[in-house]
Amino acid sequence: MGSSRVADVLVAMLAEYGVDRAYCVAGESFLAALDALGDSPIDVVTCRHEASAALAALADGKLTGRPGVCLVNRGPGASNAAIAVHAARQEAAPLLLVVGQLPRGELGRAGFQEMDYQLAFADQAKHVWTLLEARHAAEMTARALRASTQGTPGPVVLVVPEDLFEETVPEPPATAAPASVPPAFPDPGTLAAVAGELARARRPLLLGGGLLAAAPGGRQALRQAAEQLMLPVAVSNKHQDLIDNRHPLFAGHLHIATQVWQRDLLASADLLLAVGSRLDAVTTQRHTLPAAPVPAQPLVHVYPDAQPLGHASRPAYALCCDPTAFLRLLAGQADRHPVGPVAERRAWIERLREAETQQSTWSPEPDPGDGLPFGAVVAALGPIAEPDAVITVDAGNFTSWVHRYHRFAEGGELLGLGCGAMGFGVPAGVAAALRYPGRQVIAFVGDGGFLMTGSEFATAVQRRLRLVVVVADNGSYGTIRQHQERAYPGRVVATELANPDFAALARAYGGHGMAIKNEGELDTVLKAALSCDGPVVVSVRTSLRRISAYQRIDVSRPPTPVLTVGEAS
Numbered sequence: 118m119g120s121s122r123v124a125d126v127l128v129a130m131l132a133e134y135g136v137d138r139a140y141c142v143a144g145e146s147f148l149a150a151l152d153a154l155g156d157s158p159i160d161v162v163t164c165r166h167e168a169s170a171a172l173a174a175l176a177d178g179k180l181t182g183r184p185g186v187c188l189v190n191r192g193p194g195a196s197n198a199a200i201a202v203h204a205a206r207q208e209a210a211p212l213l214l215v216v217g218q219l220p221r222g223e224l225g226r227a228g229f230q231e232m233d234y235q236l237a238f239a240d241q242a243k244h245v246w247t248l249l250e251a252r253h254a255a256e257m258t259a260r261a262l263r264a265s266t267q268g269t270p271g272p273v274v275l276v277v278p279e280d281l282f283e284e285t286v287p288e289p290p291a292t293a294a295p296a297s298v299p300p301a302f303p304d305p306g307t308l309a310a311v312a313g314e315l316a317r318a319r320r321p322l323l324l325g326g327g328l329l330a331a332a333p334g335g336r337q338a339l340r341q342a343a344e345q346l347m348l349p350v351a352v353s354n355k356h357q358d359l360i361d362n363r364h365p366l367f368a369g370h371l372h373i374a375t376q377v378w379q380r381d382l383l384a385s386a387d388l389l390l391a392v393g394s395r396l397d398a399v400t401t402q403r404h405t406l407p408a409a410p411v412p413a414q415p416l417v418h419v420y421p422d423a424q425p426l427g428h429a430s431r432p433a434y435a436l437c438c439d440p441t442a443f444l445r446l447l448a449g450q451a452d453r454h455p456v457g458p459v460a461e462r463r464a465w466i467e468r469l470r471e472a473e474t475q476q477s478t479w480s481p482e483p484d485p486g487d488g489l490p491f492g493a494v495v496a497a498l499g500p501i502a503e504p505d506a507v508i509t510v511d512a513g514n515f516t517s518w519v520h521r522y523h524r525f526a527e528g529g530e531l532l533g534l535g536c537g538a539m540g541f542g543v544p545a546g547v548a549a550a551l552r553y554p555g556r557q558v559i560a561f562v563g564d565g566g567f568l569m570t571g572s573e574f575a576t577a578v579q580r581r582l583r584l585v586v587v588v589a590d591n592g593s594y595g596t597i598r599q600h601q602e603r604a605y606p607g608r609v610v611a612t613e614l615a616n617p618d619f620a621a622l623a624r625a626y627g628g629h630g631m632a633i634k635n636e637g638e639l640d641t642v643l644k645a646a647l648s649c650d651g652p653v654v655v656s657v658r659t660s661l662r663r664i665s666a667y668q669r670i671d672v673s674r675p676p677t678p679v680l681t682v683g684e685a686s
């Protein structure tokens with residue numbers, strides 16, 4: 118019988134669980150793990166900042182439904198990665214963060230970069246486990262991977278002391294983990310009762326949640342259940358891609374900028390069926406849809422973890438089961454439970470549809486005089502992007518235009534963070550371009566967000582990725598400026614930005630760089646960007662006056678000028 122290093126065991130276990138890519142910033146505390154990865158089939162993507170590495174891993178986890186994996190150095194590296202741990206918890210997205218720890222003999226003496234990860238990630242990670250015995254390496258790695266996807270998915274931090282990575286254990290390592298865990302099915306009696314309620318409802322609403330996005334067949338199950346049972350579909354925050362936005366049953370996206378009139382219309386539903394959503398604060402429009410603690414209409418809540426069921430709003434029916442399995446079985450109930458009030462149902466669906474079409478139809482706007490309304494860019498890109506394009510969004514006001522005017526087609530995907538953390542757009546674009554080299558990947562970012570993690574454009578150049586990064590450059594932390602205008606009108610403090618020439622910056626990285634200054638250039642430049650064989654930044658001078666897809670502000674002073682290369686001395 119041979120022996121392996123703990124590092125080899127960990128990497129073998131990752132591969133056994135289907136991990137084919139890991140993100141990192143190299144560090145001396147996990148050299149053996151890097152060495153083991155070098156001999157494995159796992160693609161190691163080296164990034165320029167641990168925040169981006171971990172956010173890219175999180176994006177990969179969202180795309181695949183398997184844990185995204187990131188390895189970081191102790192103390193400073195782990196601290197940089199914390200934003201992704203927080204985000205993965207908020208998003209219910211599977212993430213495994215492997216942290217190299219000080220050698221065991223140096224712990225507890227205020228060691229170099231020493232940190233207690235149990236304390237540091239206590240409120241962020243689902244679990245923080247430290248490997249203390251080489252012989253537990255296989256089972257603990259397996260446990261960490263499974264824990265990140267089971268129940269409510271989330272981040273798991275696995276801490277491995279540097280010296281332990283080098284220790285050897287006899288082969289082959291054994292784990293208690295079964296090859297696969299079958300999905301939990303709904304109770305047949307409750308399923309039939311729910312199907313009966315849905316058939317009788319005049320104005321039901323099916324709310325599709327994020328767990329359906331990465332689950333194999335989740336989107337199809339959602340569409341089929343909706344079609345079979347005549348159910349209009351609203352989608353949870355940042356999951357606008359769950360169903361074709363032009364489908365007659367698509368009723369809207371519950372996000373941070375959903376307008377009150379549309380929310381009120383959706384809230385006039387007489388039955389709410391929420392599937393695969395934890396019913397977080399943004400999706401529920403601050404717990405008004407459904408209302409908390411007592412919803413205005415009967416709520417059916419389906420989630421594979423009992424904890425979120427009834428967490429804020431009391432369900433009439435709570436089903437702790439697999440969301441996709443539930444929808445498939447529900448669709449099969451259609452014949453036994455035909456819709457009763459068909460005419461009223463049709464009228465309800467049409468009303469919702471009209472409202473959604475009305476709010477998402479772009480009509481060109483008069484020139485605001487200080488740059489393009491970003492909606493013009495989104496509207497121009499829609500018809501020339503492939504239906505299965507992956508769109509990633511950073512956080513900021515520019516996203517309001519994307520959500521309002523980009524219509525996701527079947528096969529198209531959206532990657533964004535419901536928790537609103539800036540810095541996700543470019544790393545997520547890198548992750549998507551690596552995962553789907555044949556698809557268009559378009560990252561929408563603000564000028565603020567781009568300078569947080571846009572250095573991963575270097576990773577896109579290094580890996581020669583087809584990635585289009587569209588930077589909405591309004592010379593401002595626009596979202597905060599909008600809040601300032603509301604709370605302290607005319608008092609602009611700490612929100613103005615003097616930016617580099619983003620197109621020139623992209624070229625300096627070794628990629629392509631283009632700029633759009635007026636509407637006339639939109640079509641040509643966007644088409645050129647989409648046909649680039651490598652990464653490209655398209656910098657768009659956007660209007661600060663037209664600060665979001667829903668609001669204008671009065672900009673009395675001229676916006677901060679953009680310095681071009683050569684002027685910035």
Ligand SMILES: Cc1ncc(C[n+]2csc(CCOP(=O)(O)OP(=O)(O)O)c2C)c(N)n1
Binds near residue numbers: 513516564589591594
């Ligand atoms: C990591 C992080 N830091 C700060 C914030 C607060 N914040 C939200 S939006 C925003 C401004 C975003 O600016 P920009 O990327 O330029 O987009 P814009 O809002 O101008 O469209 C800030 C600072 C945040 N959400 N995340």
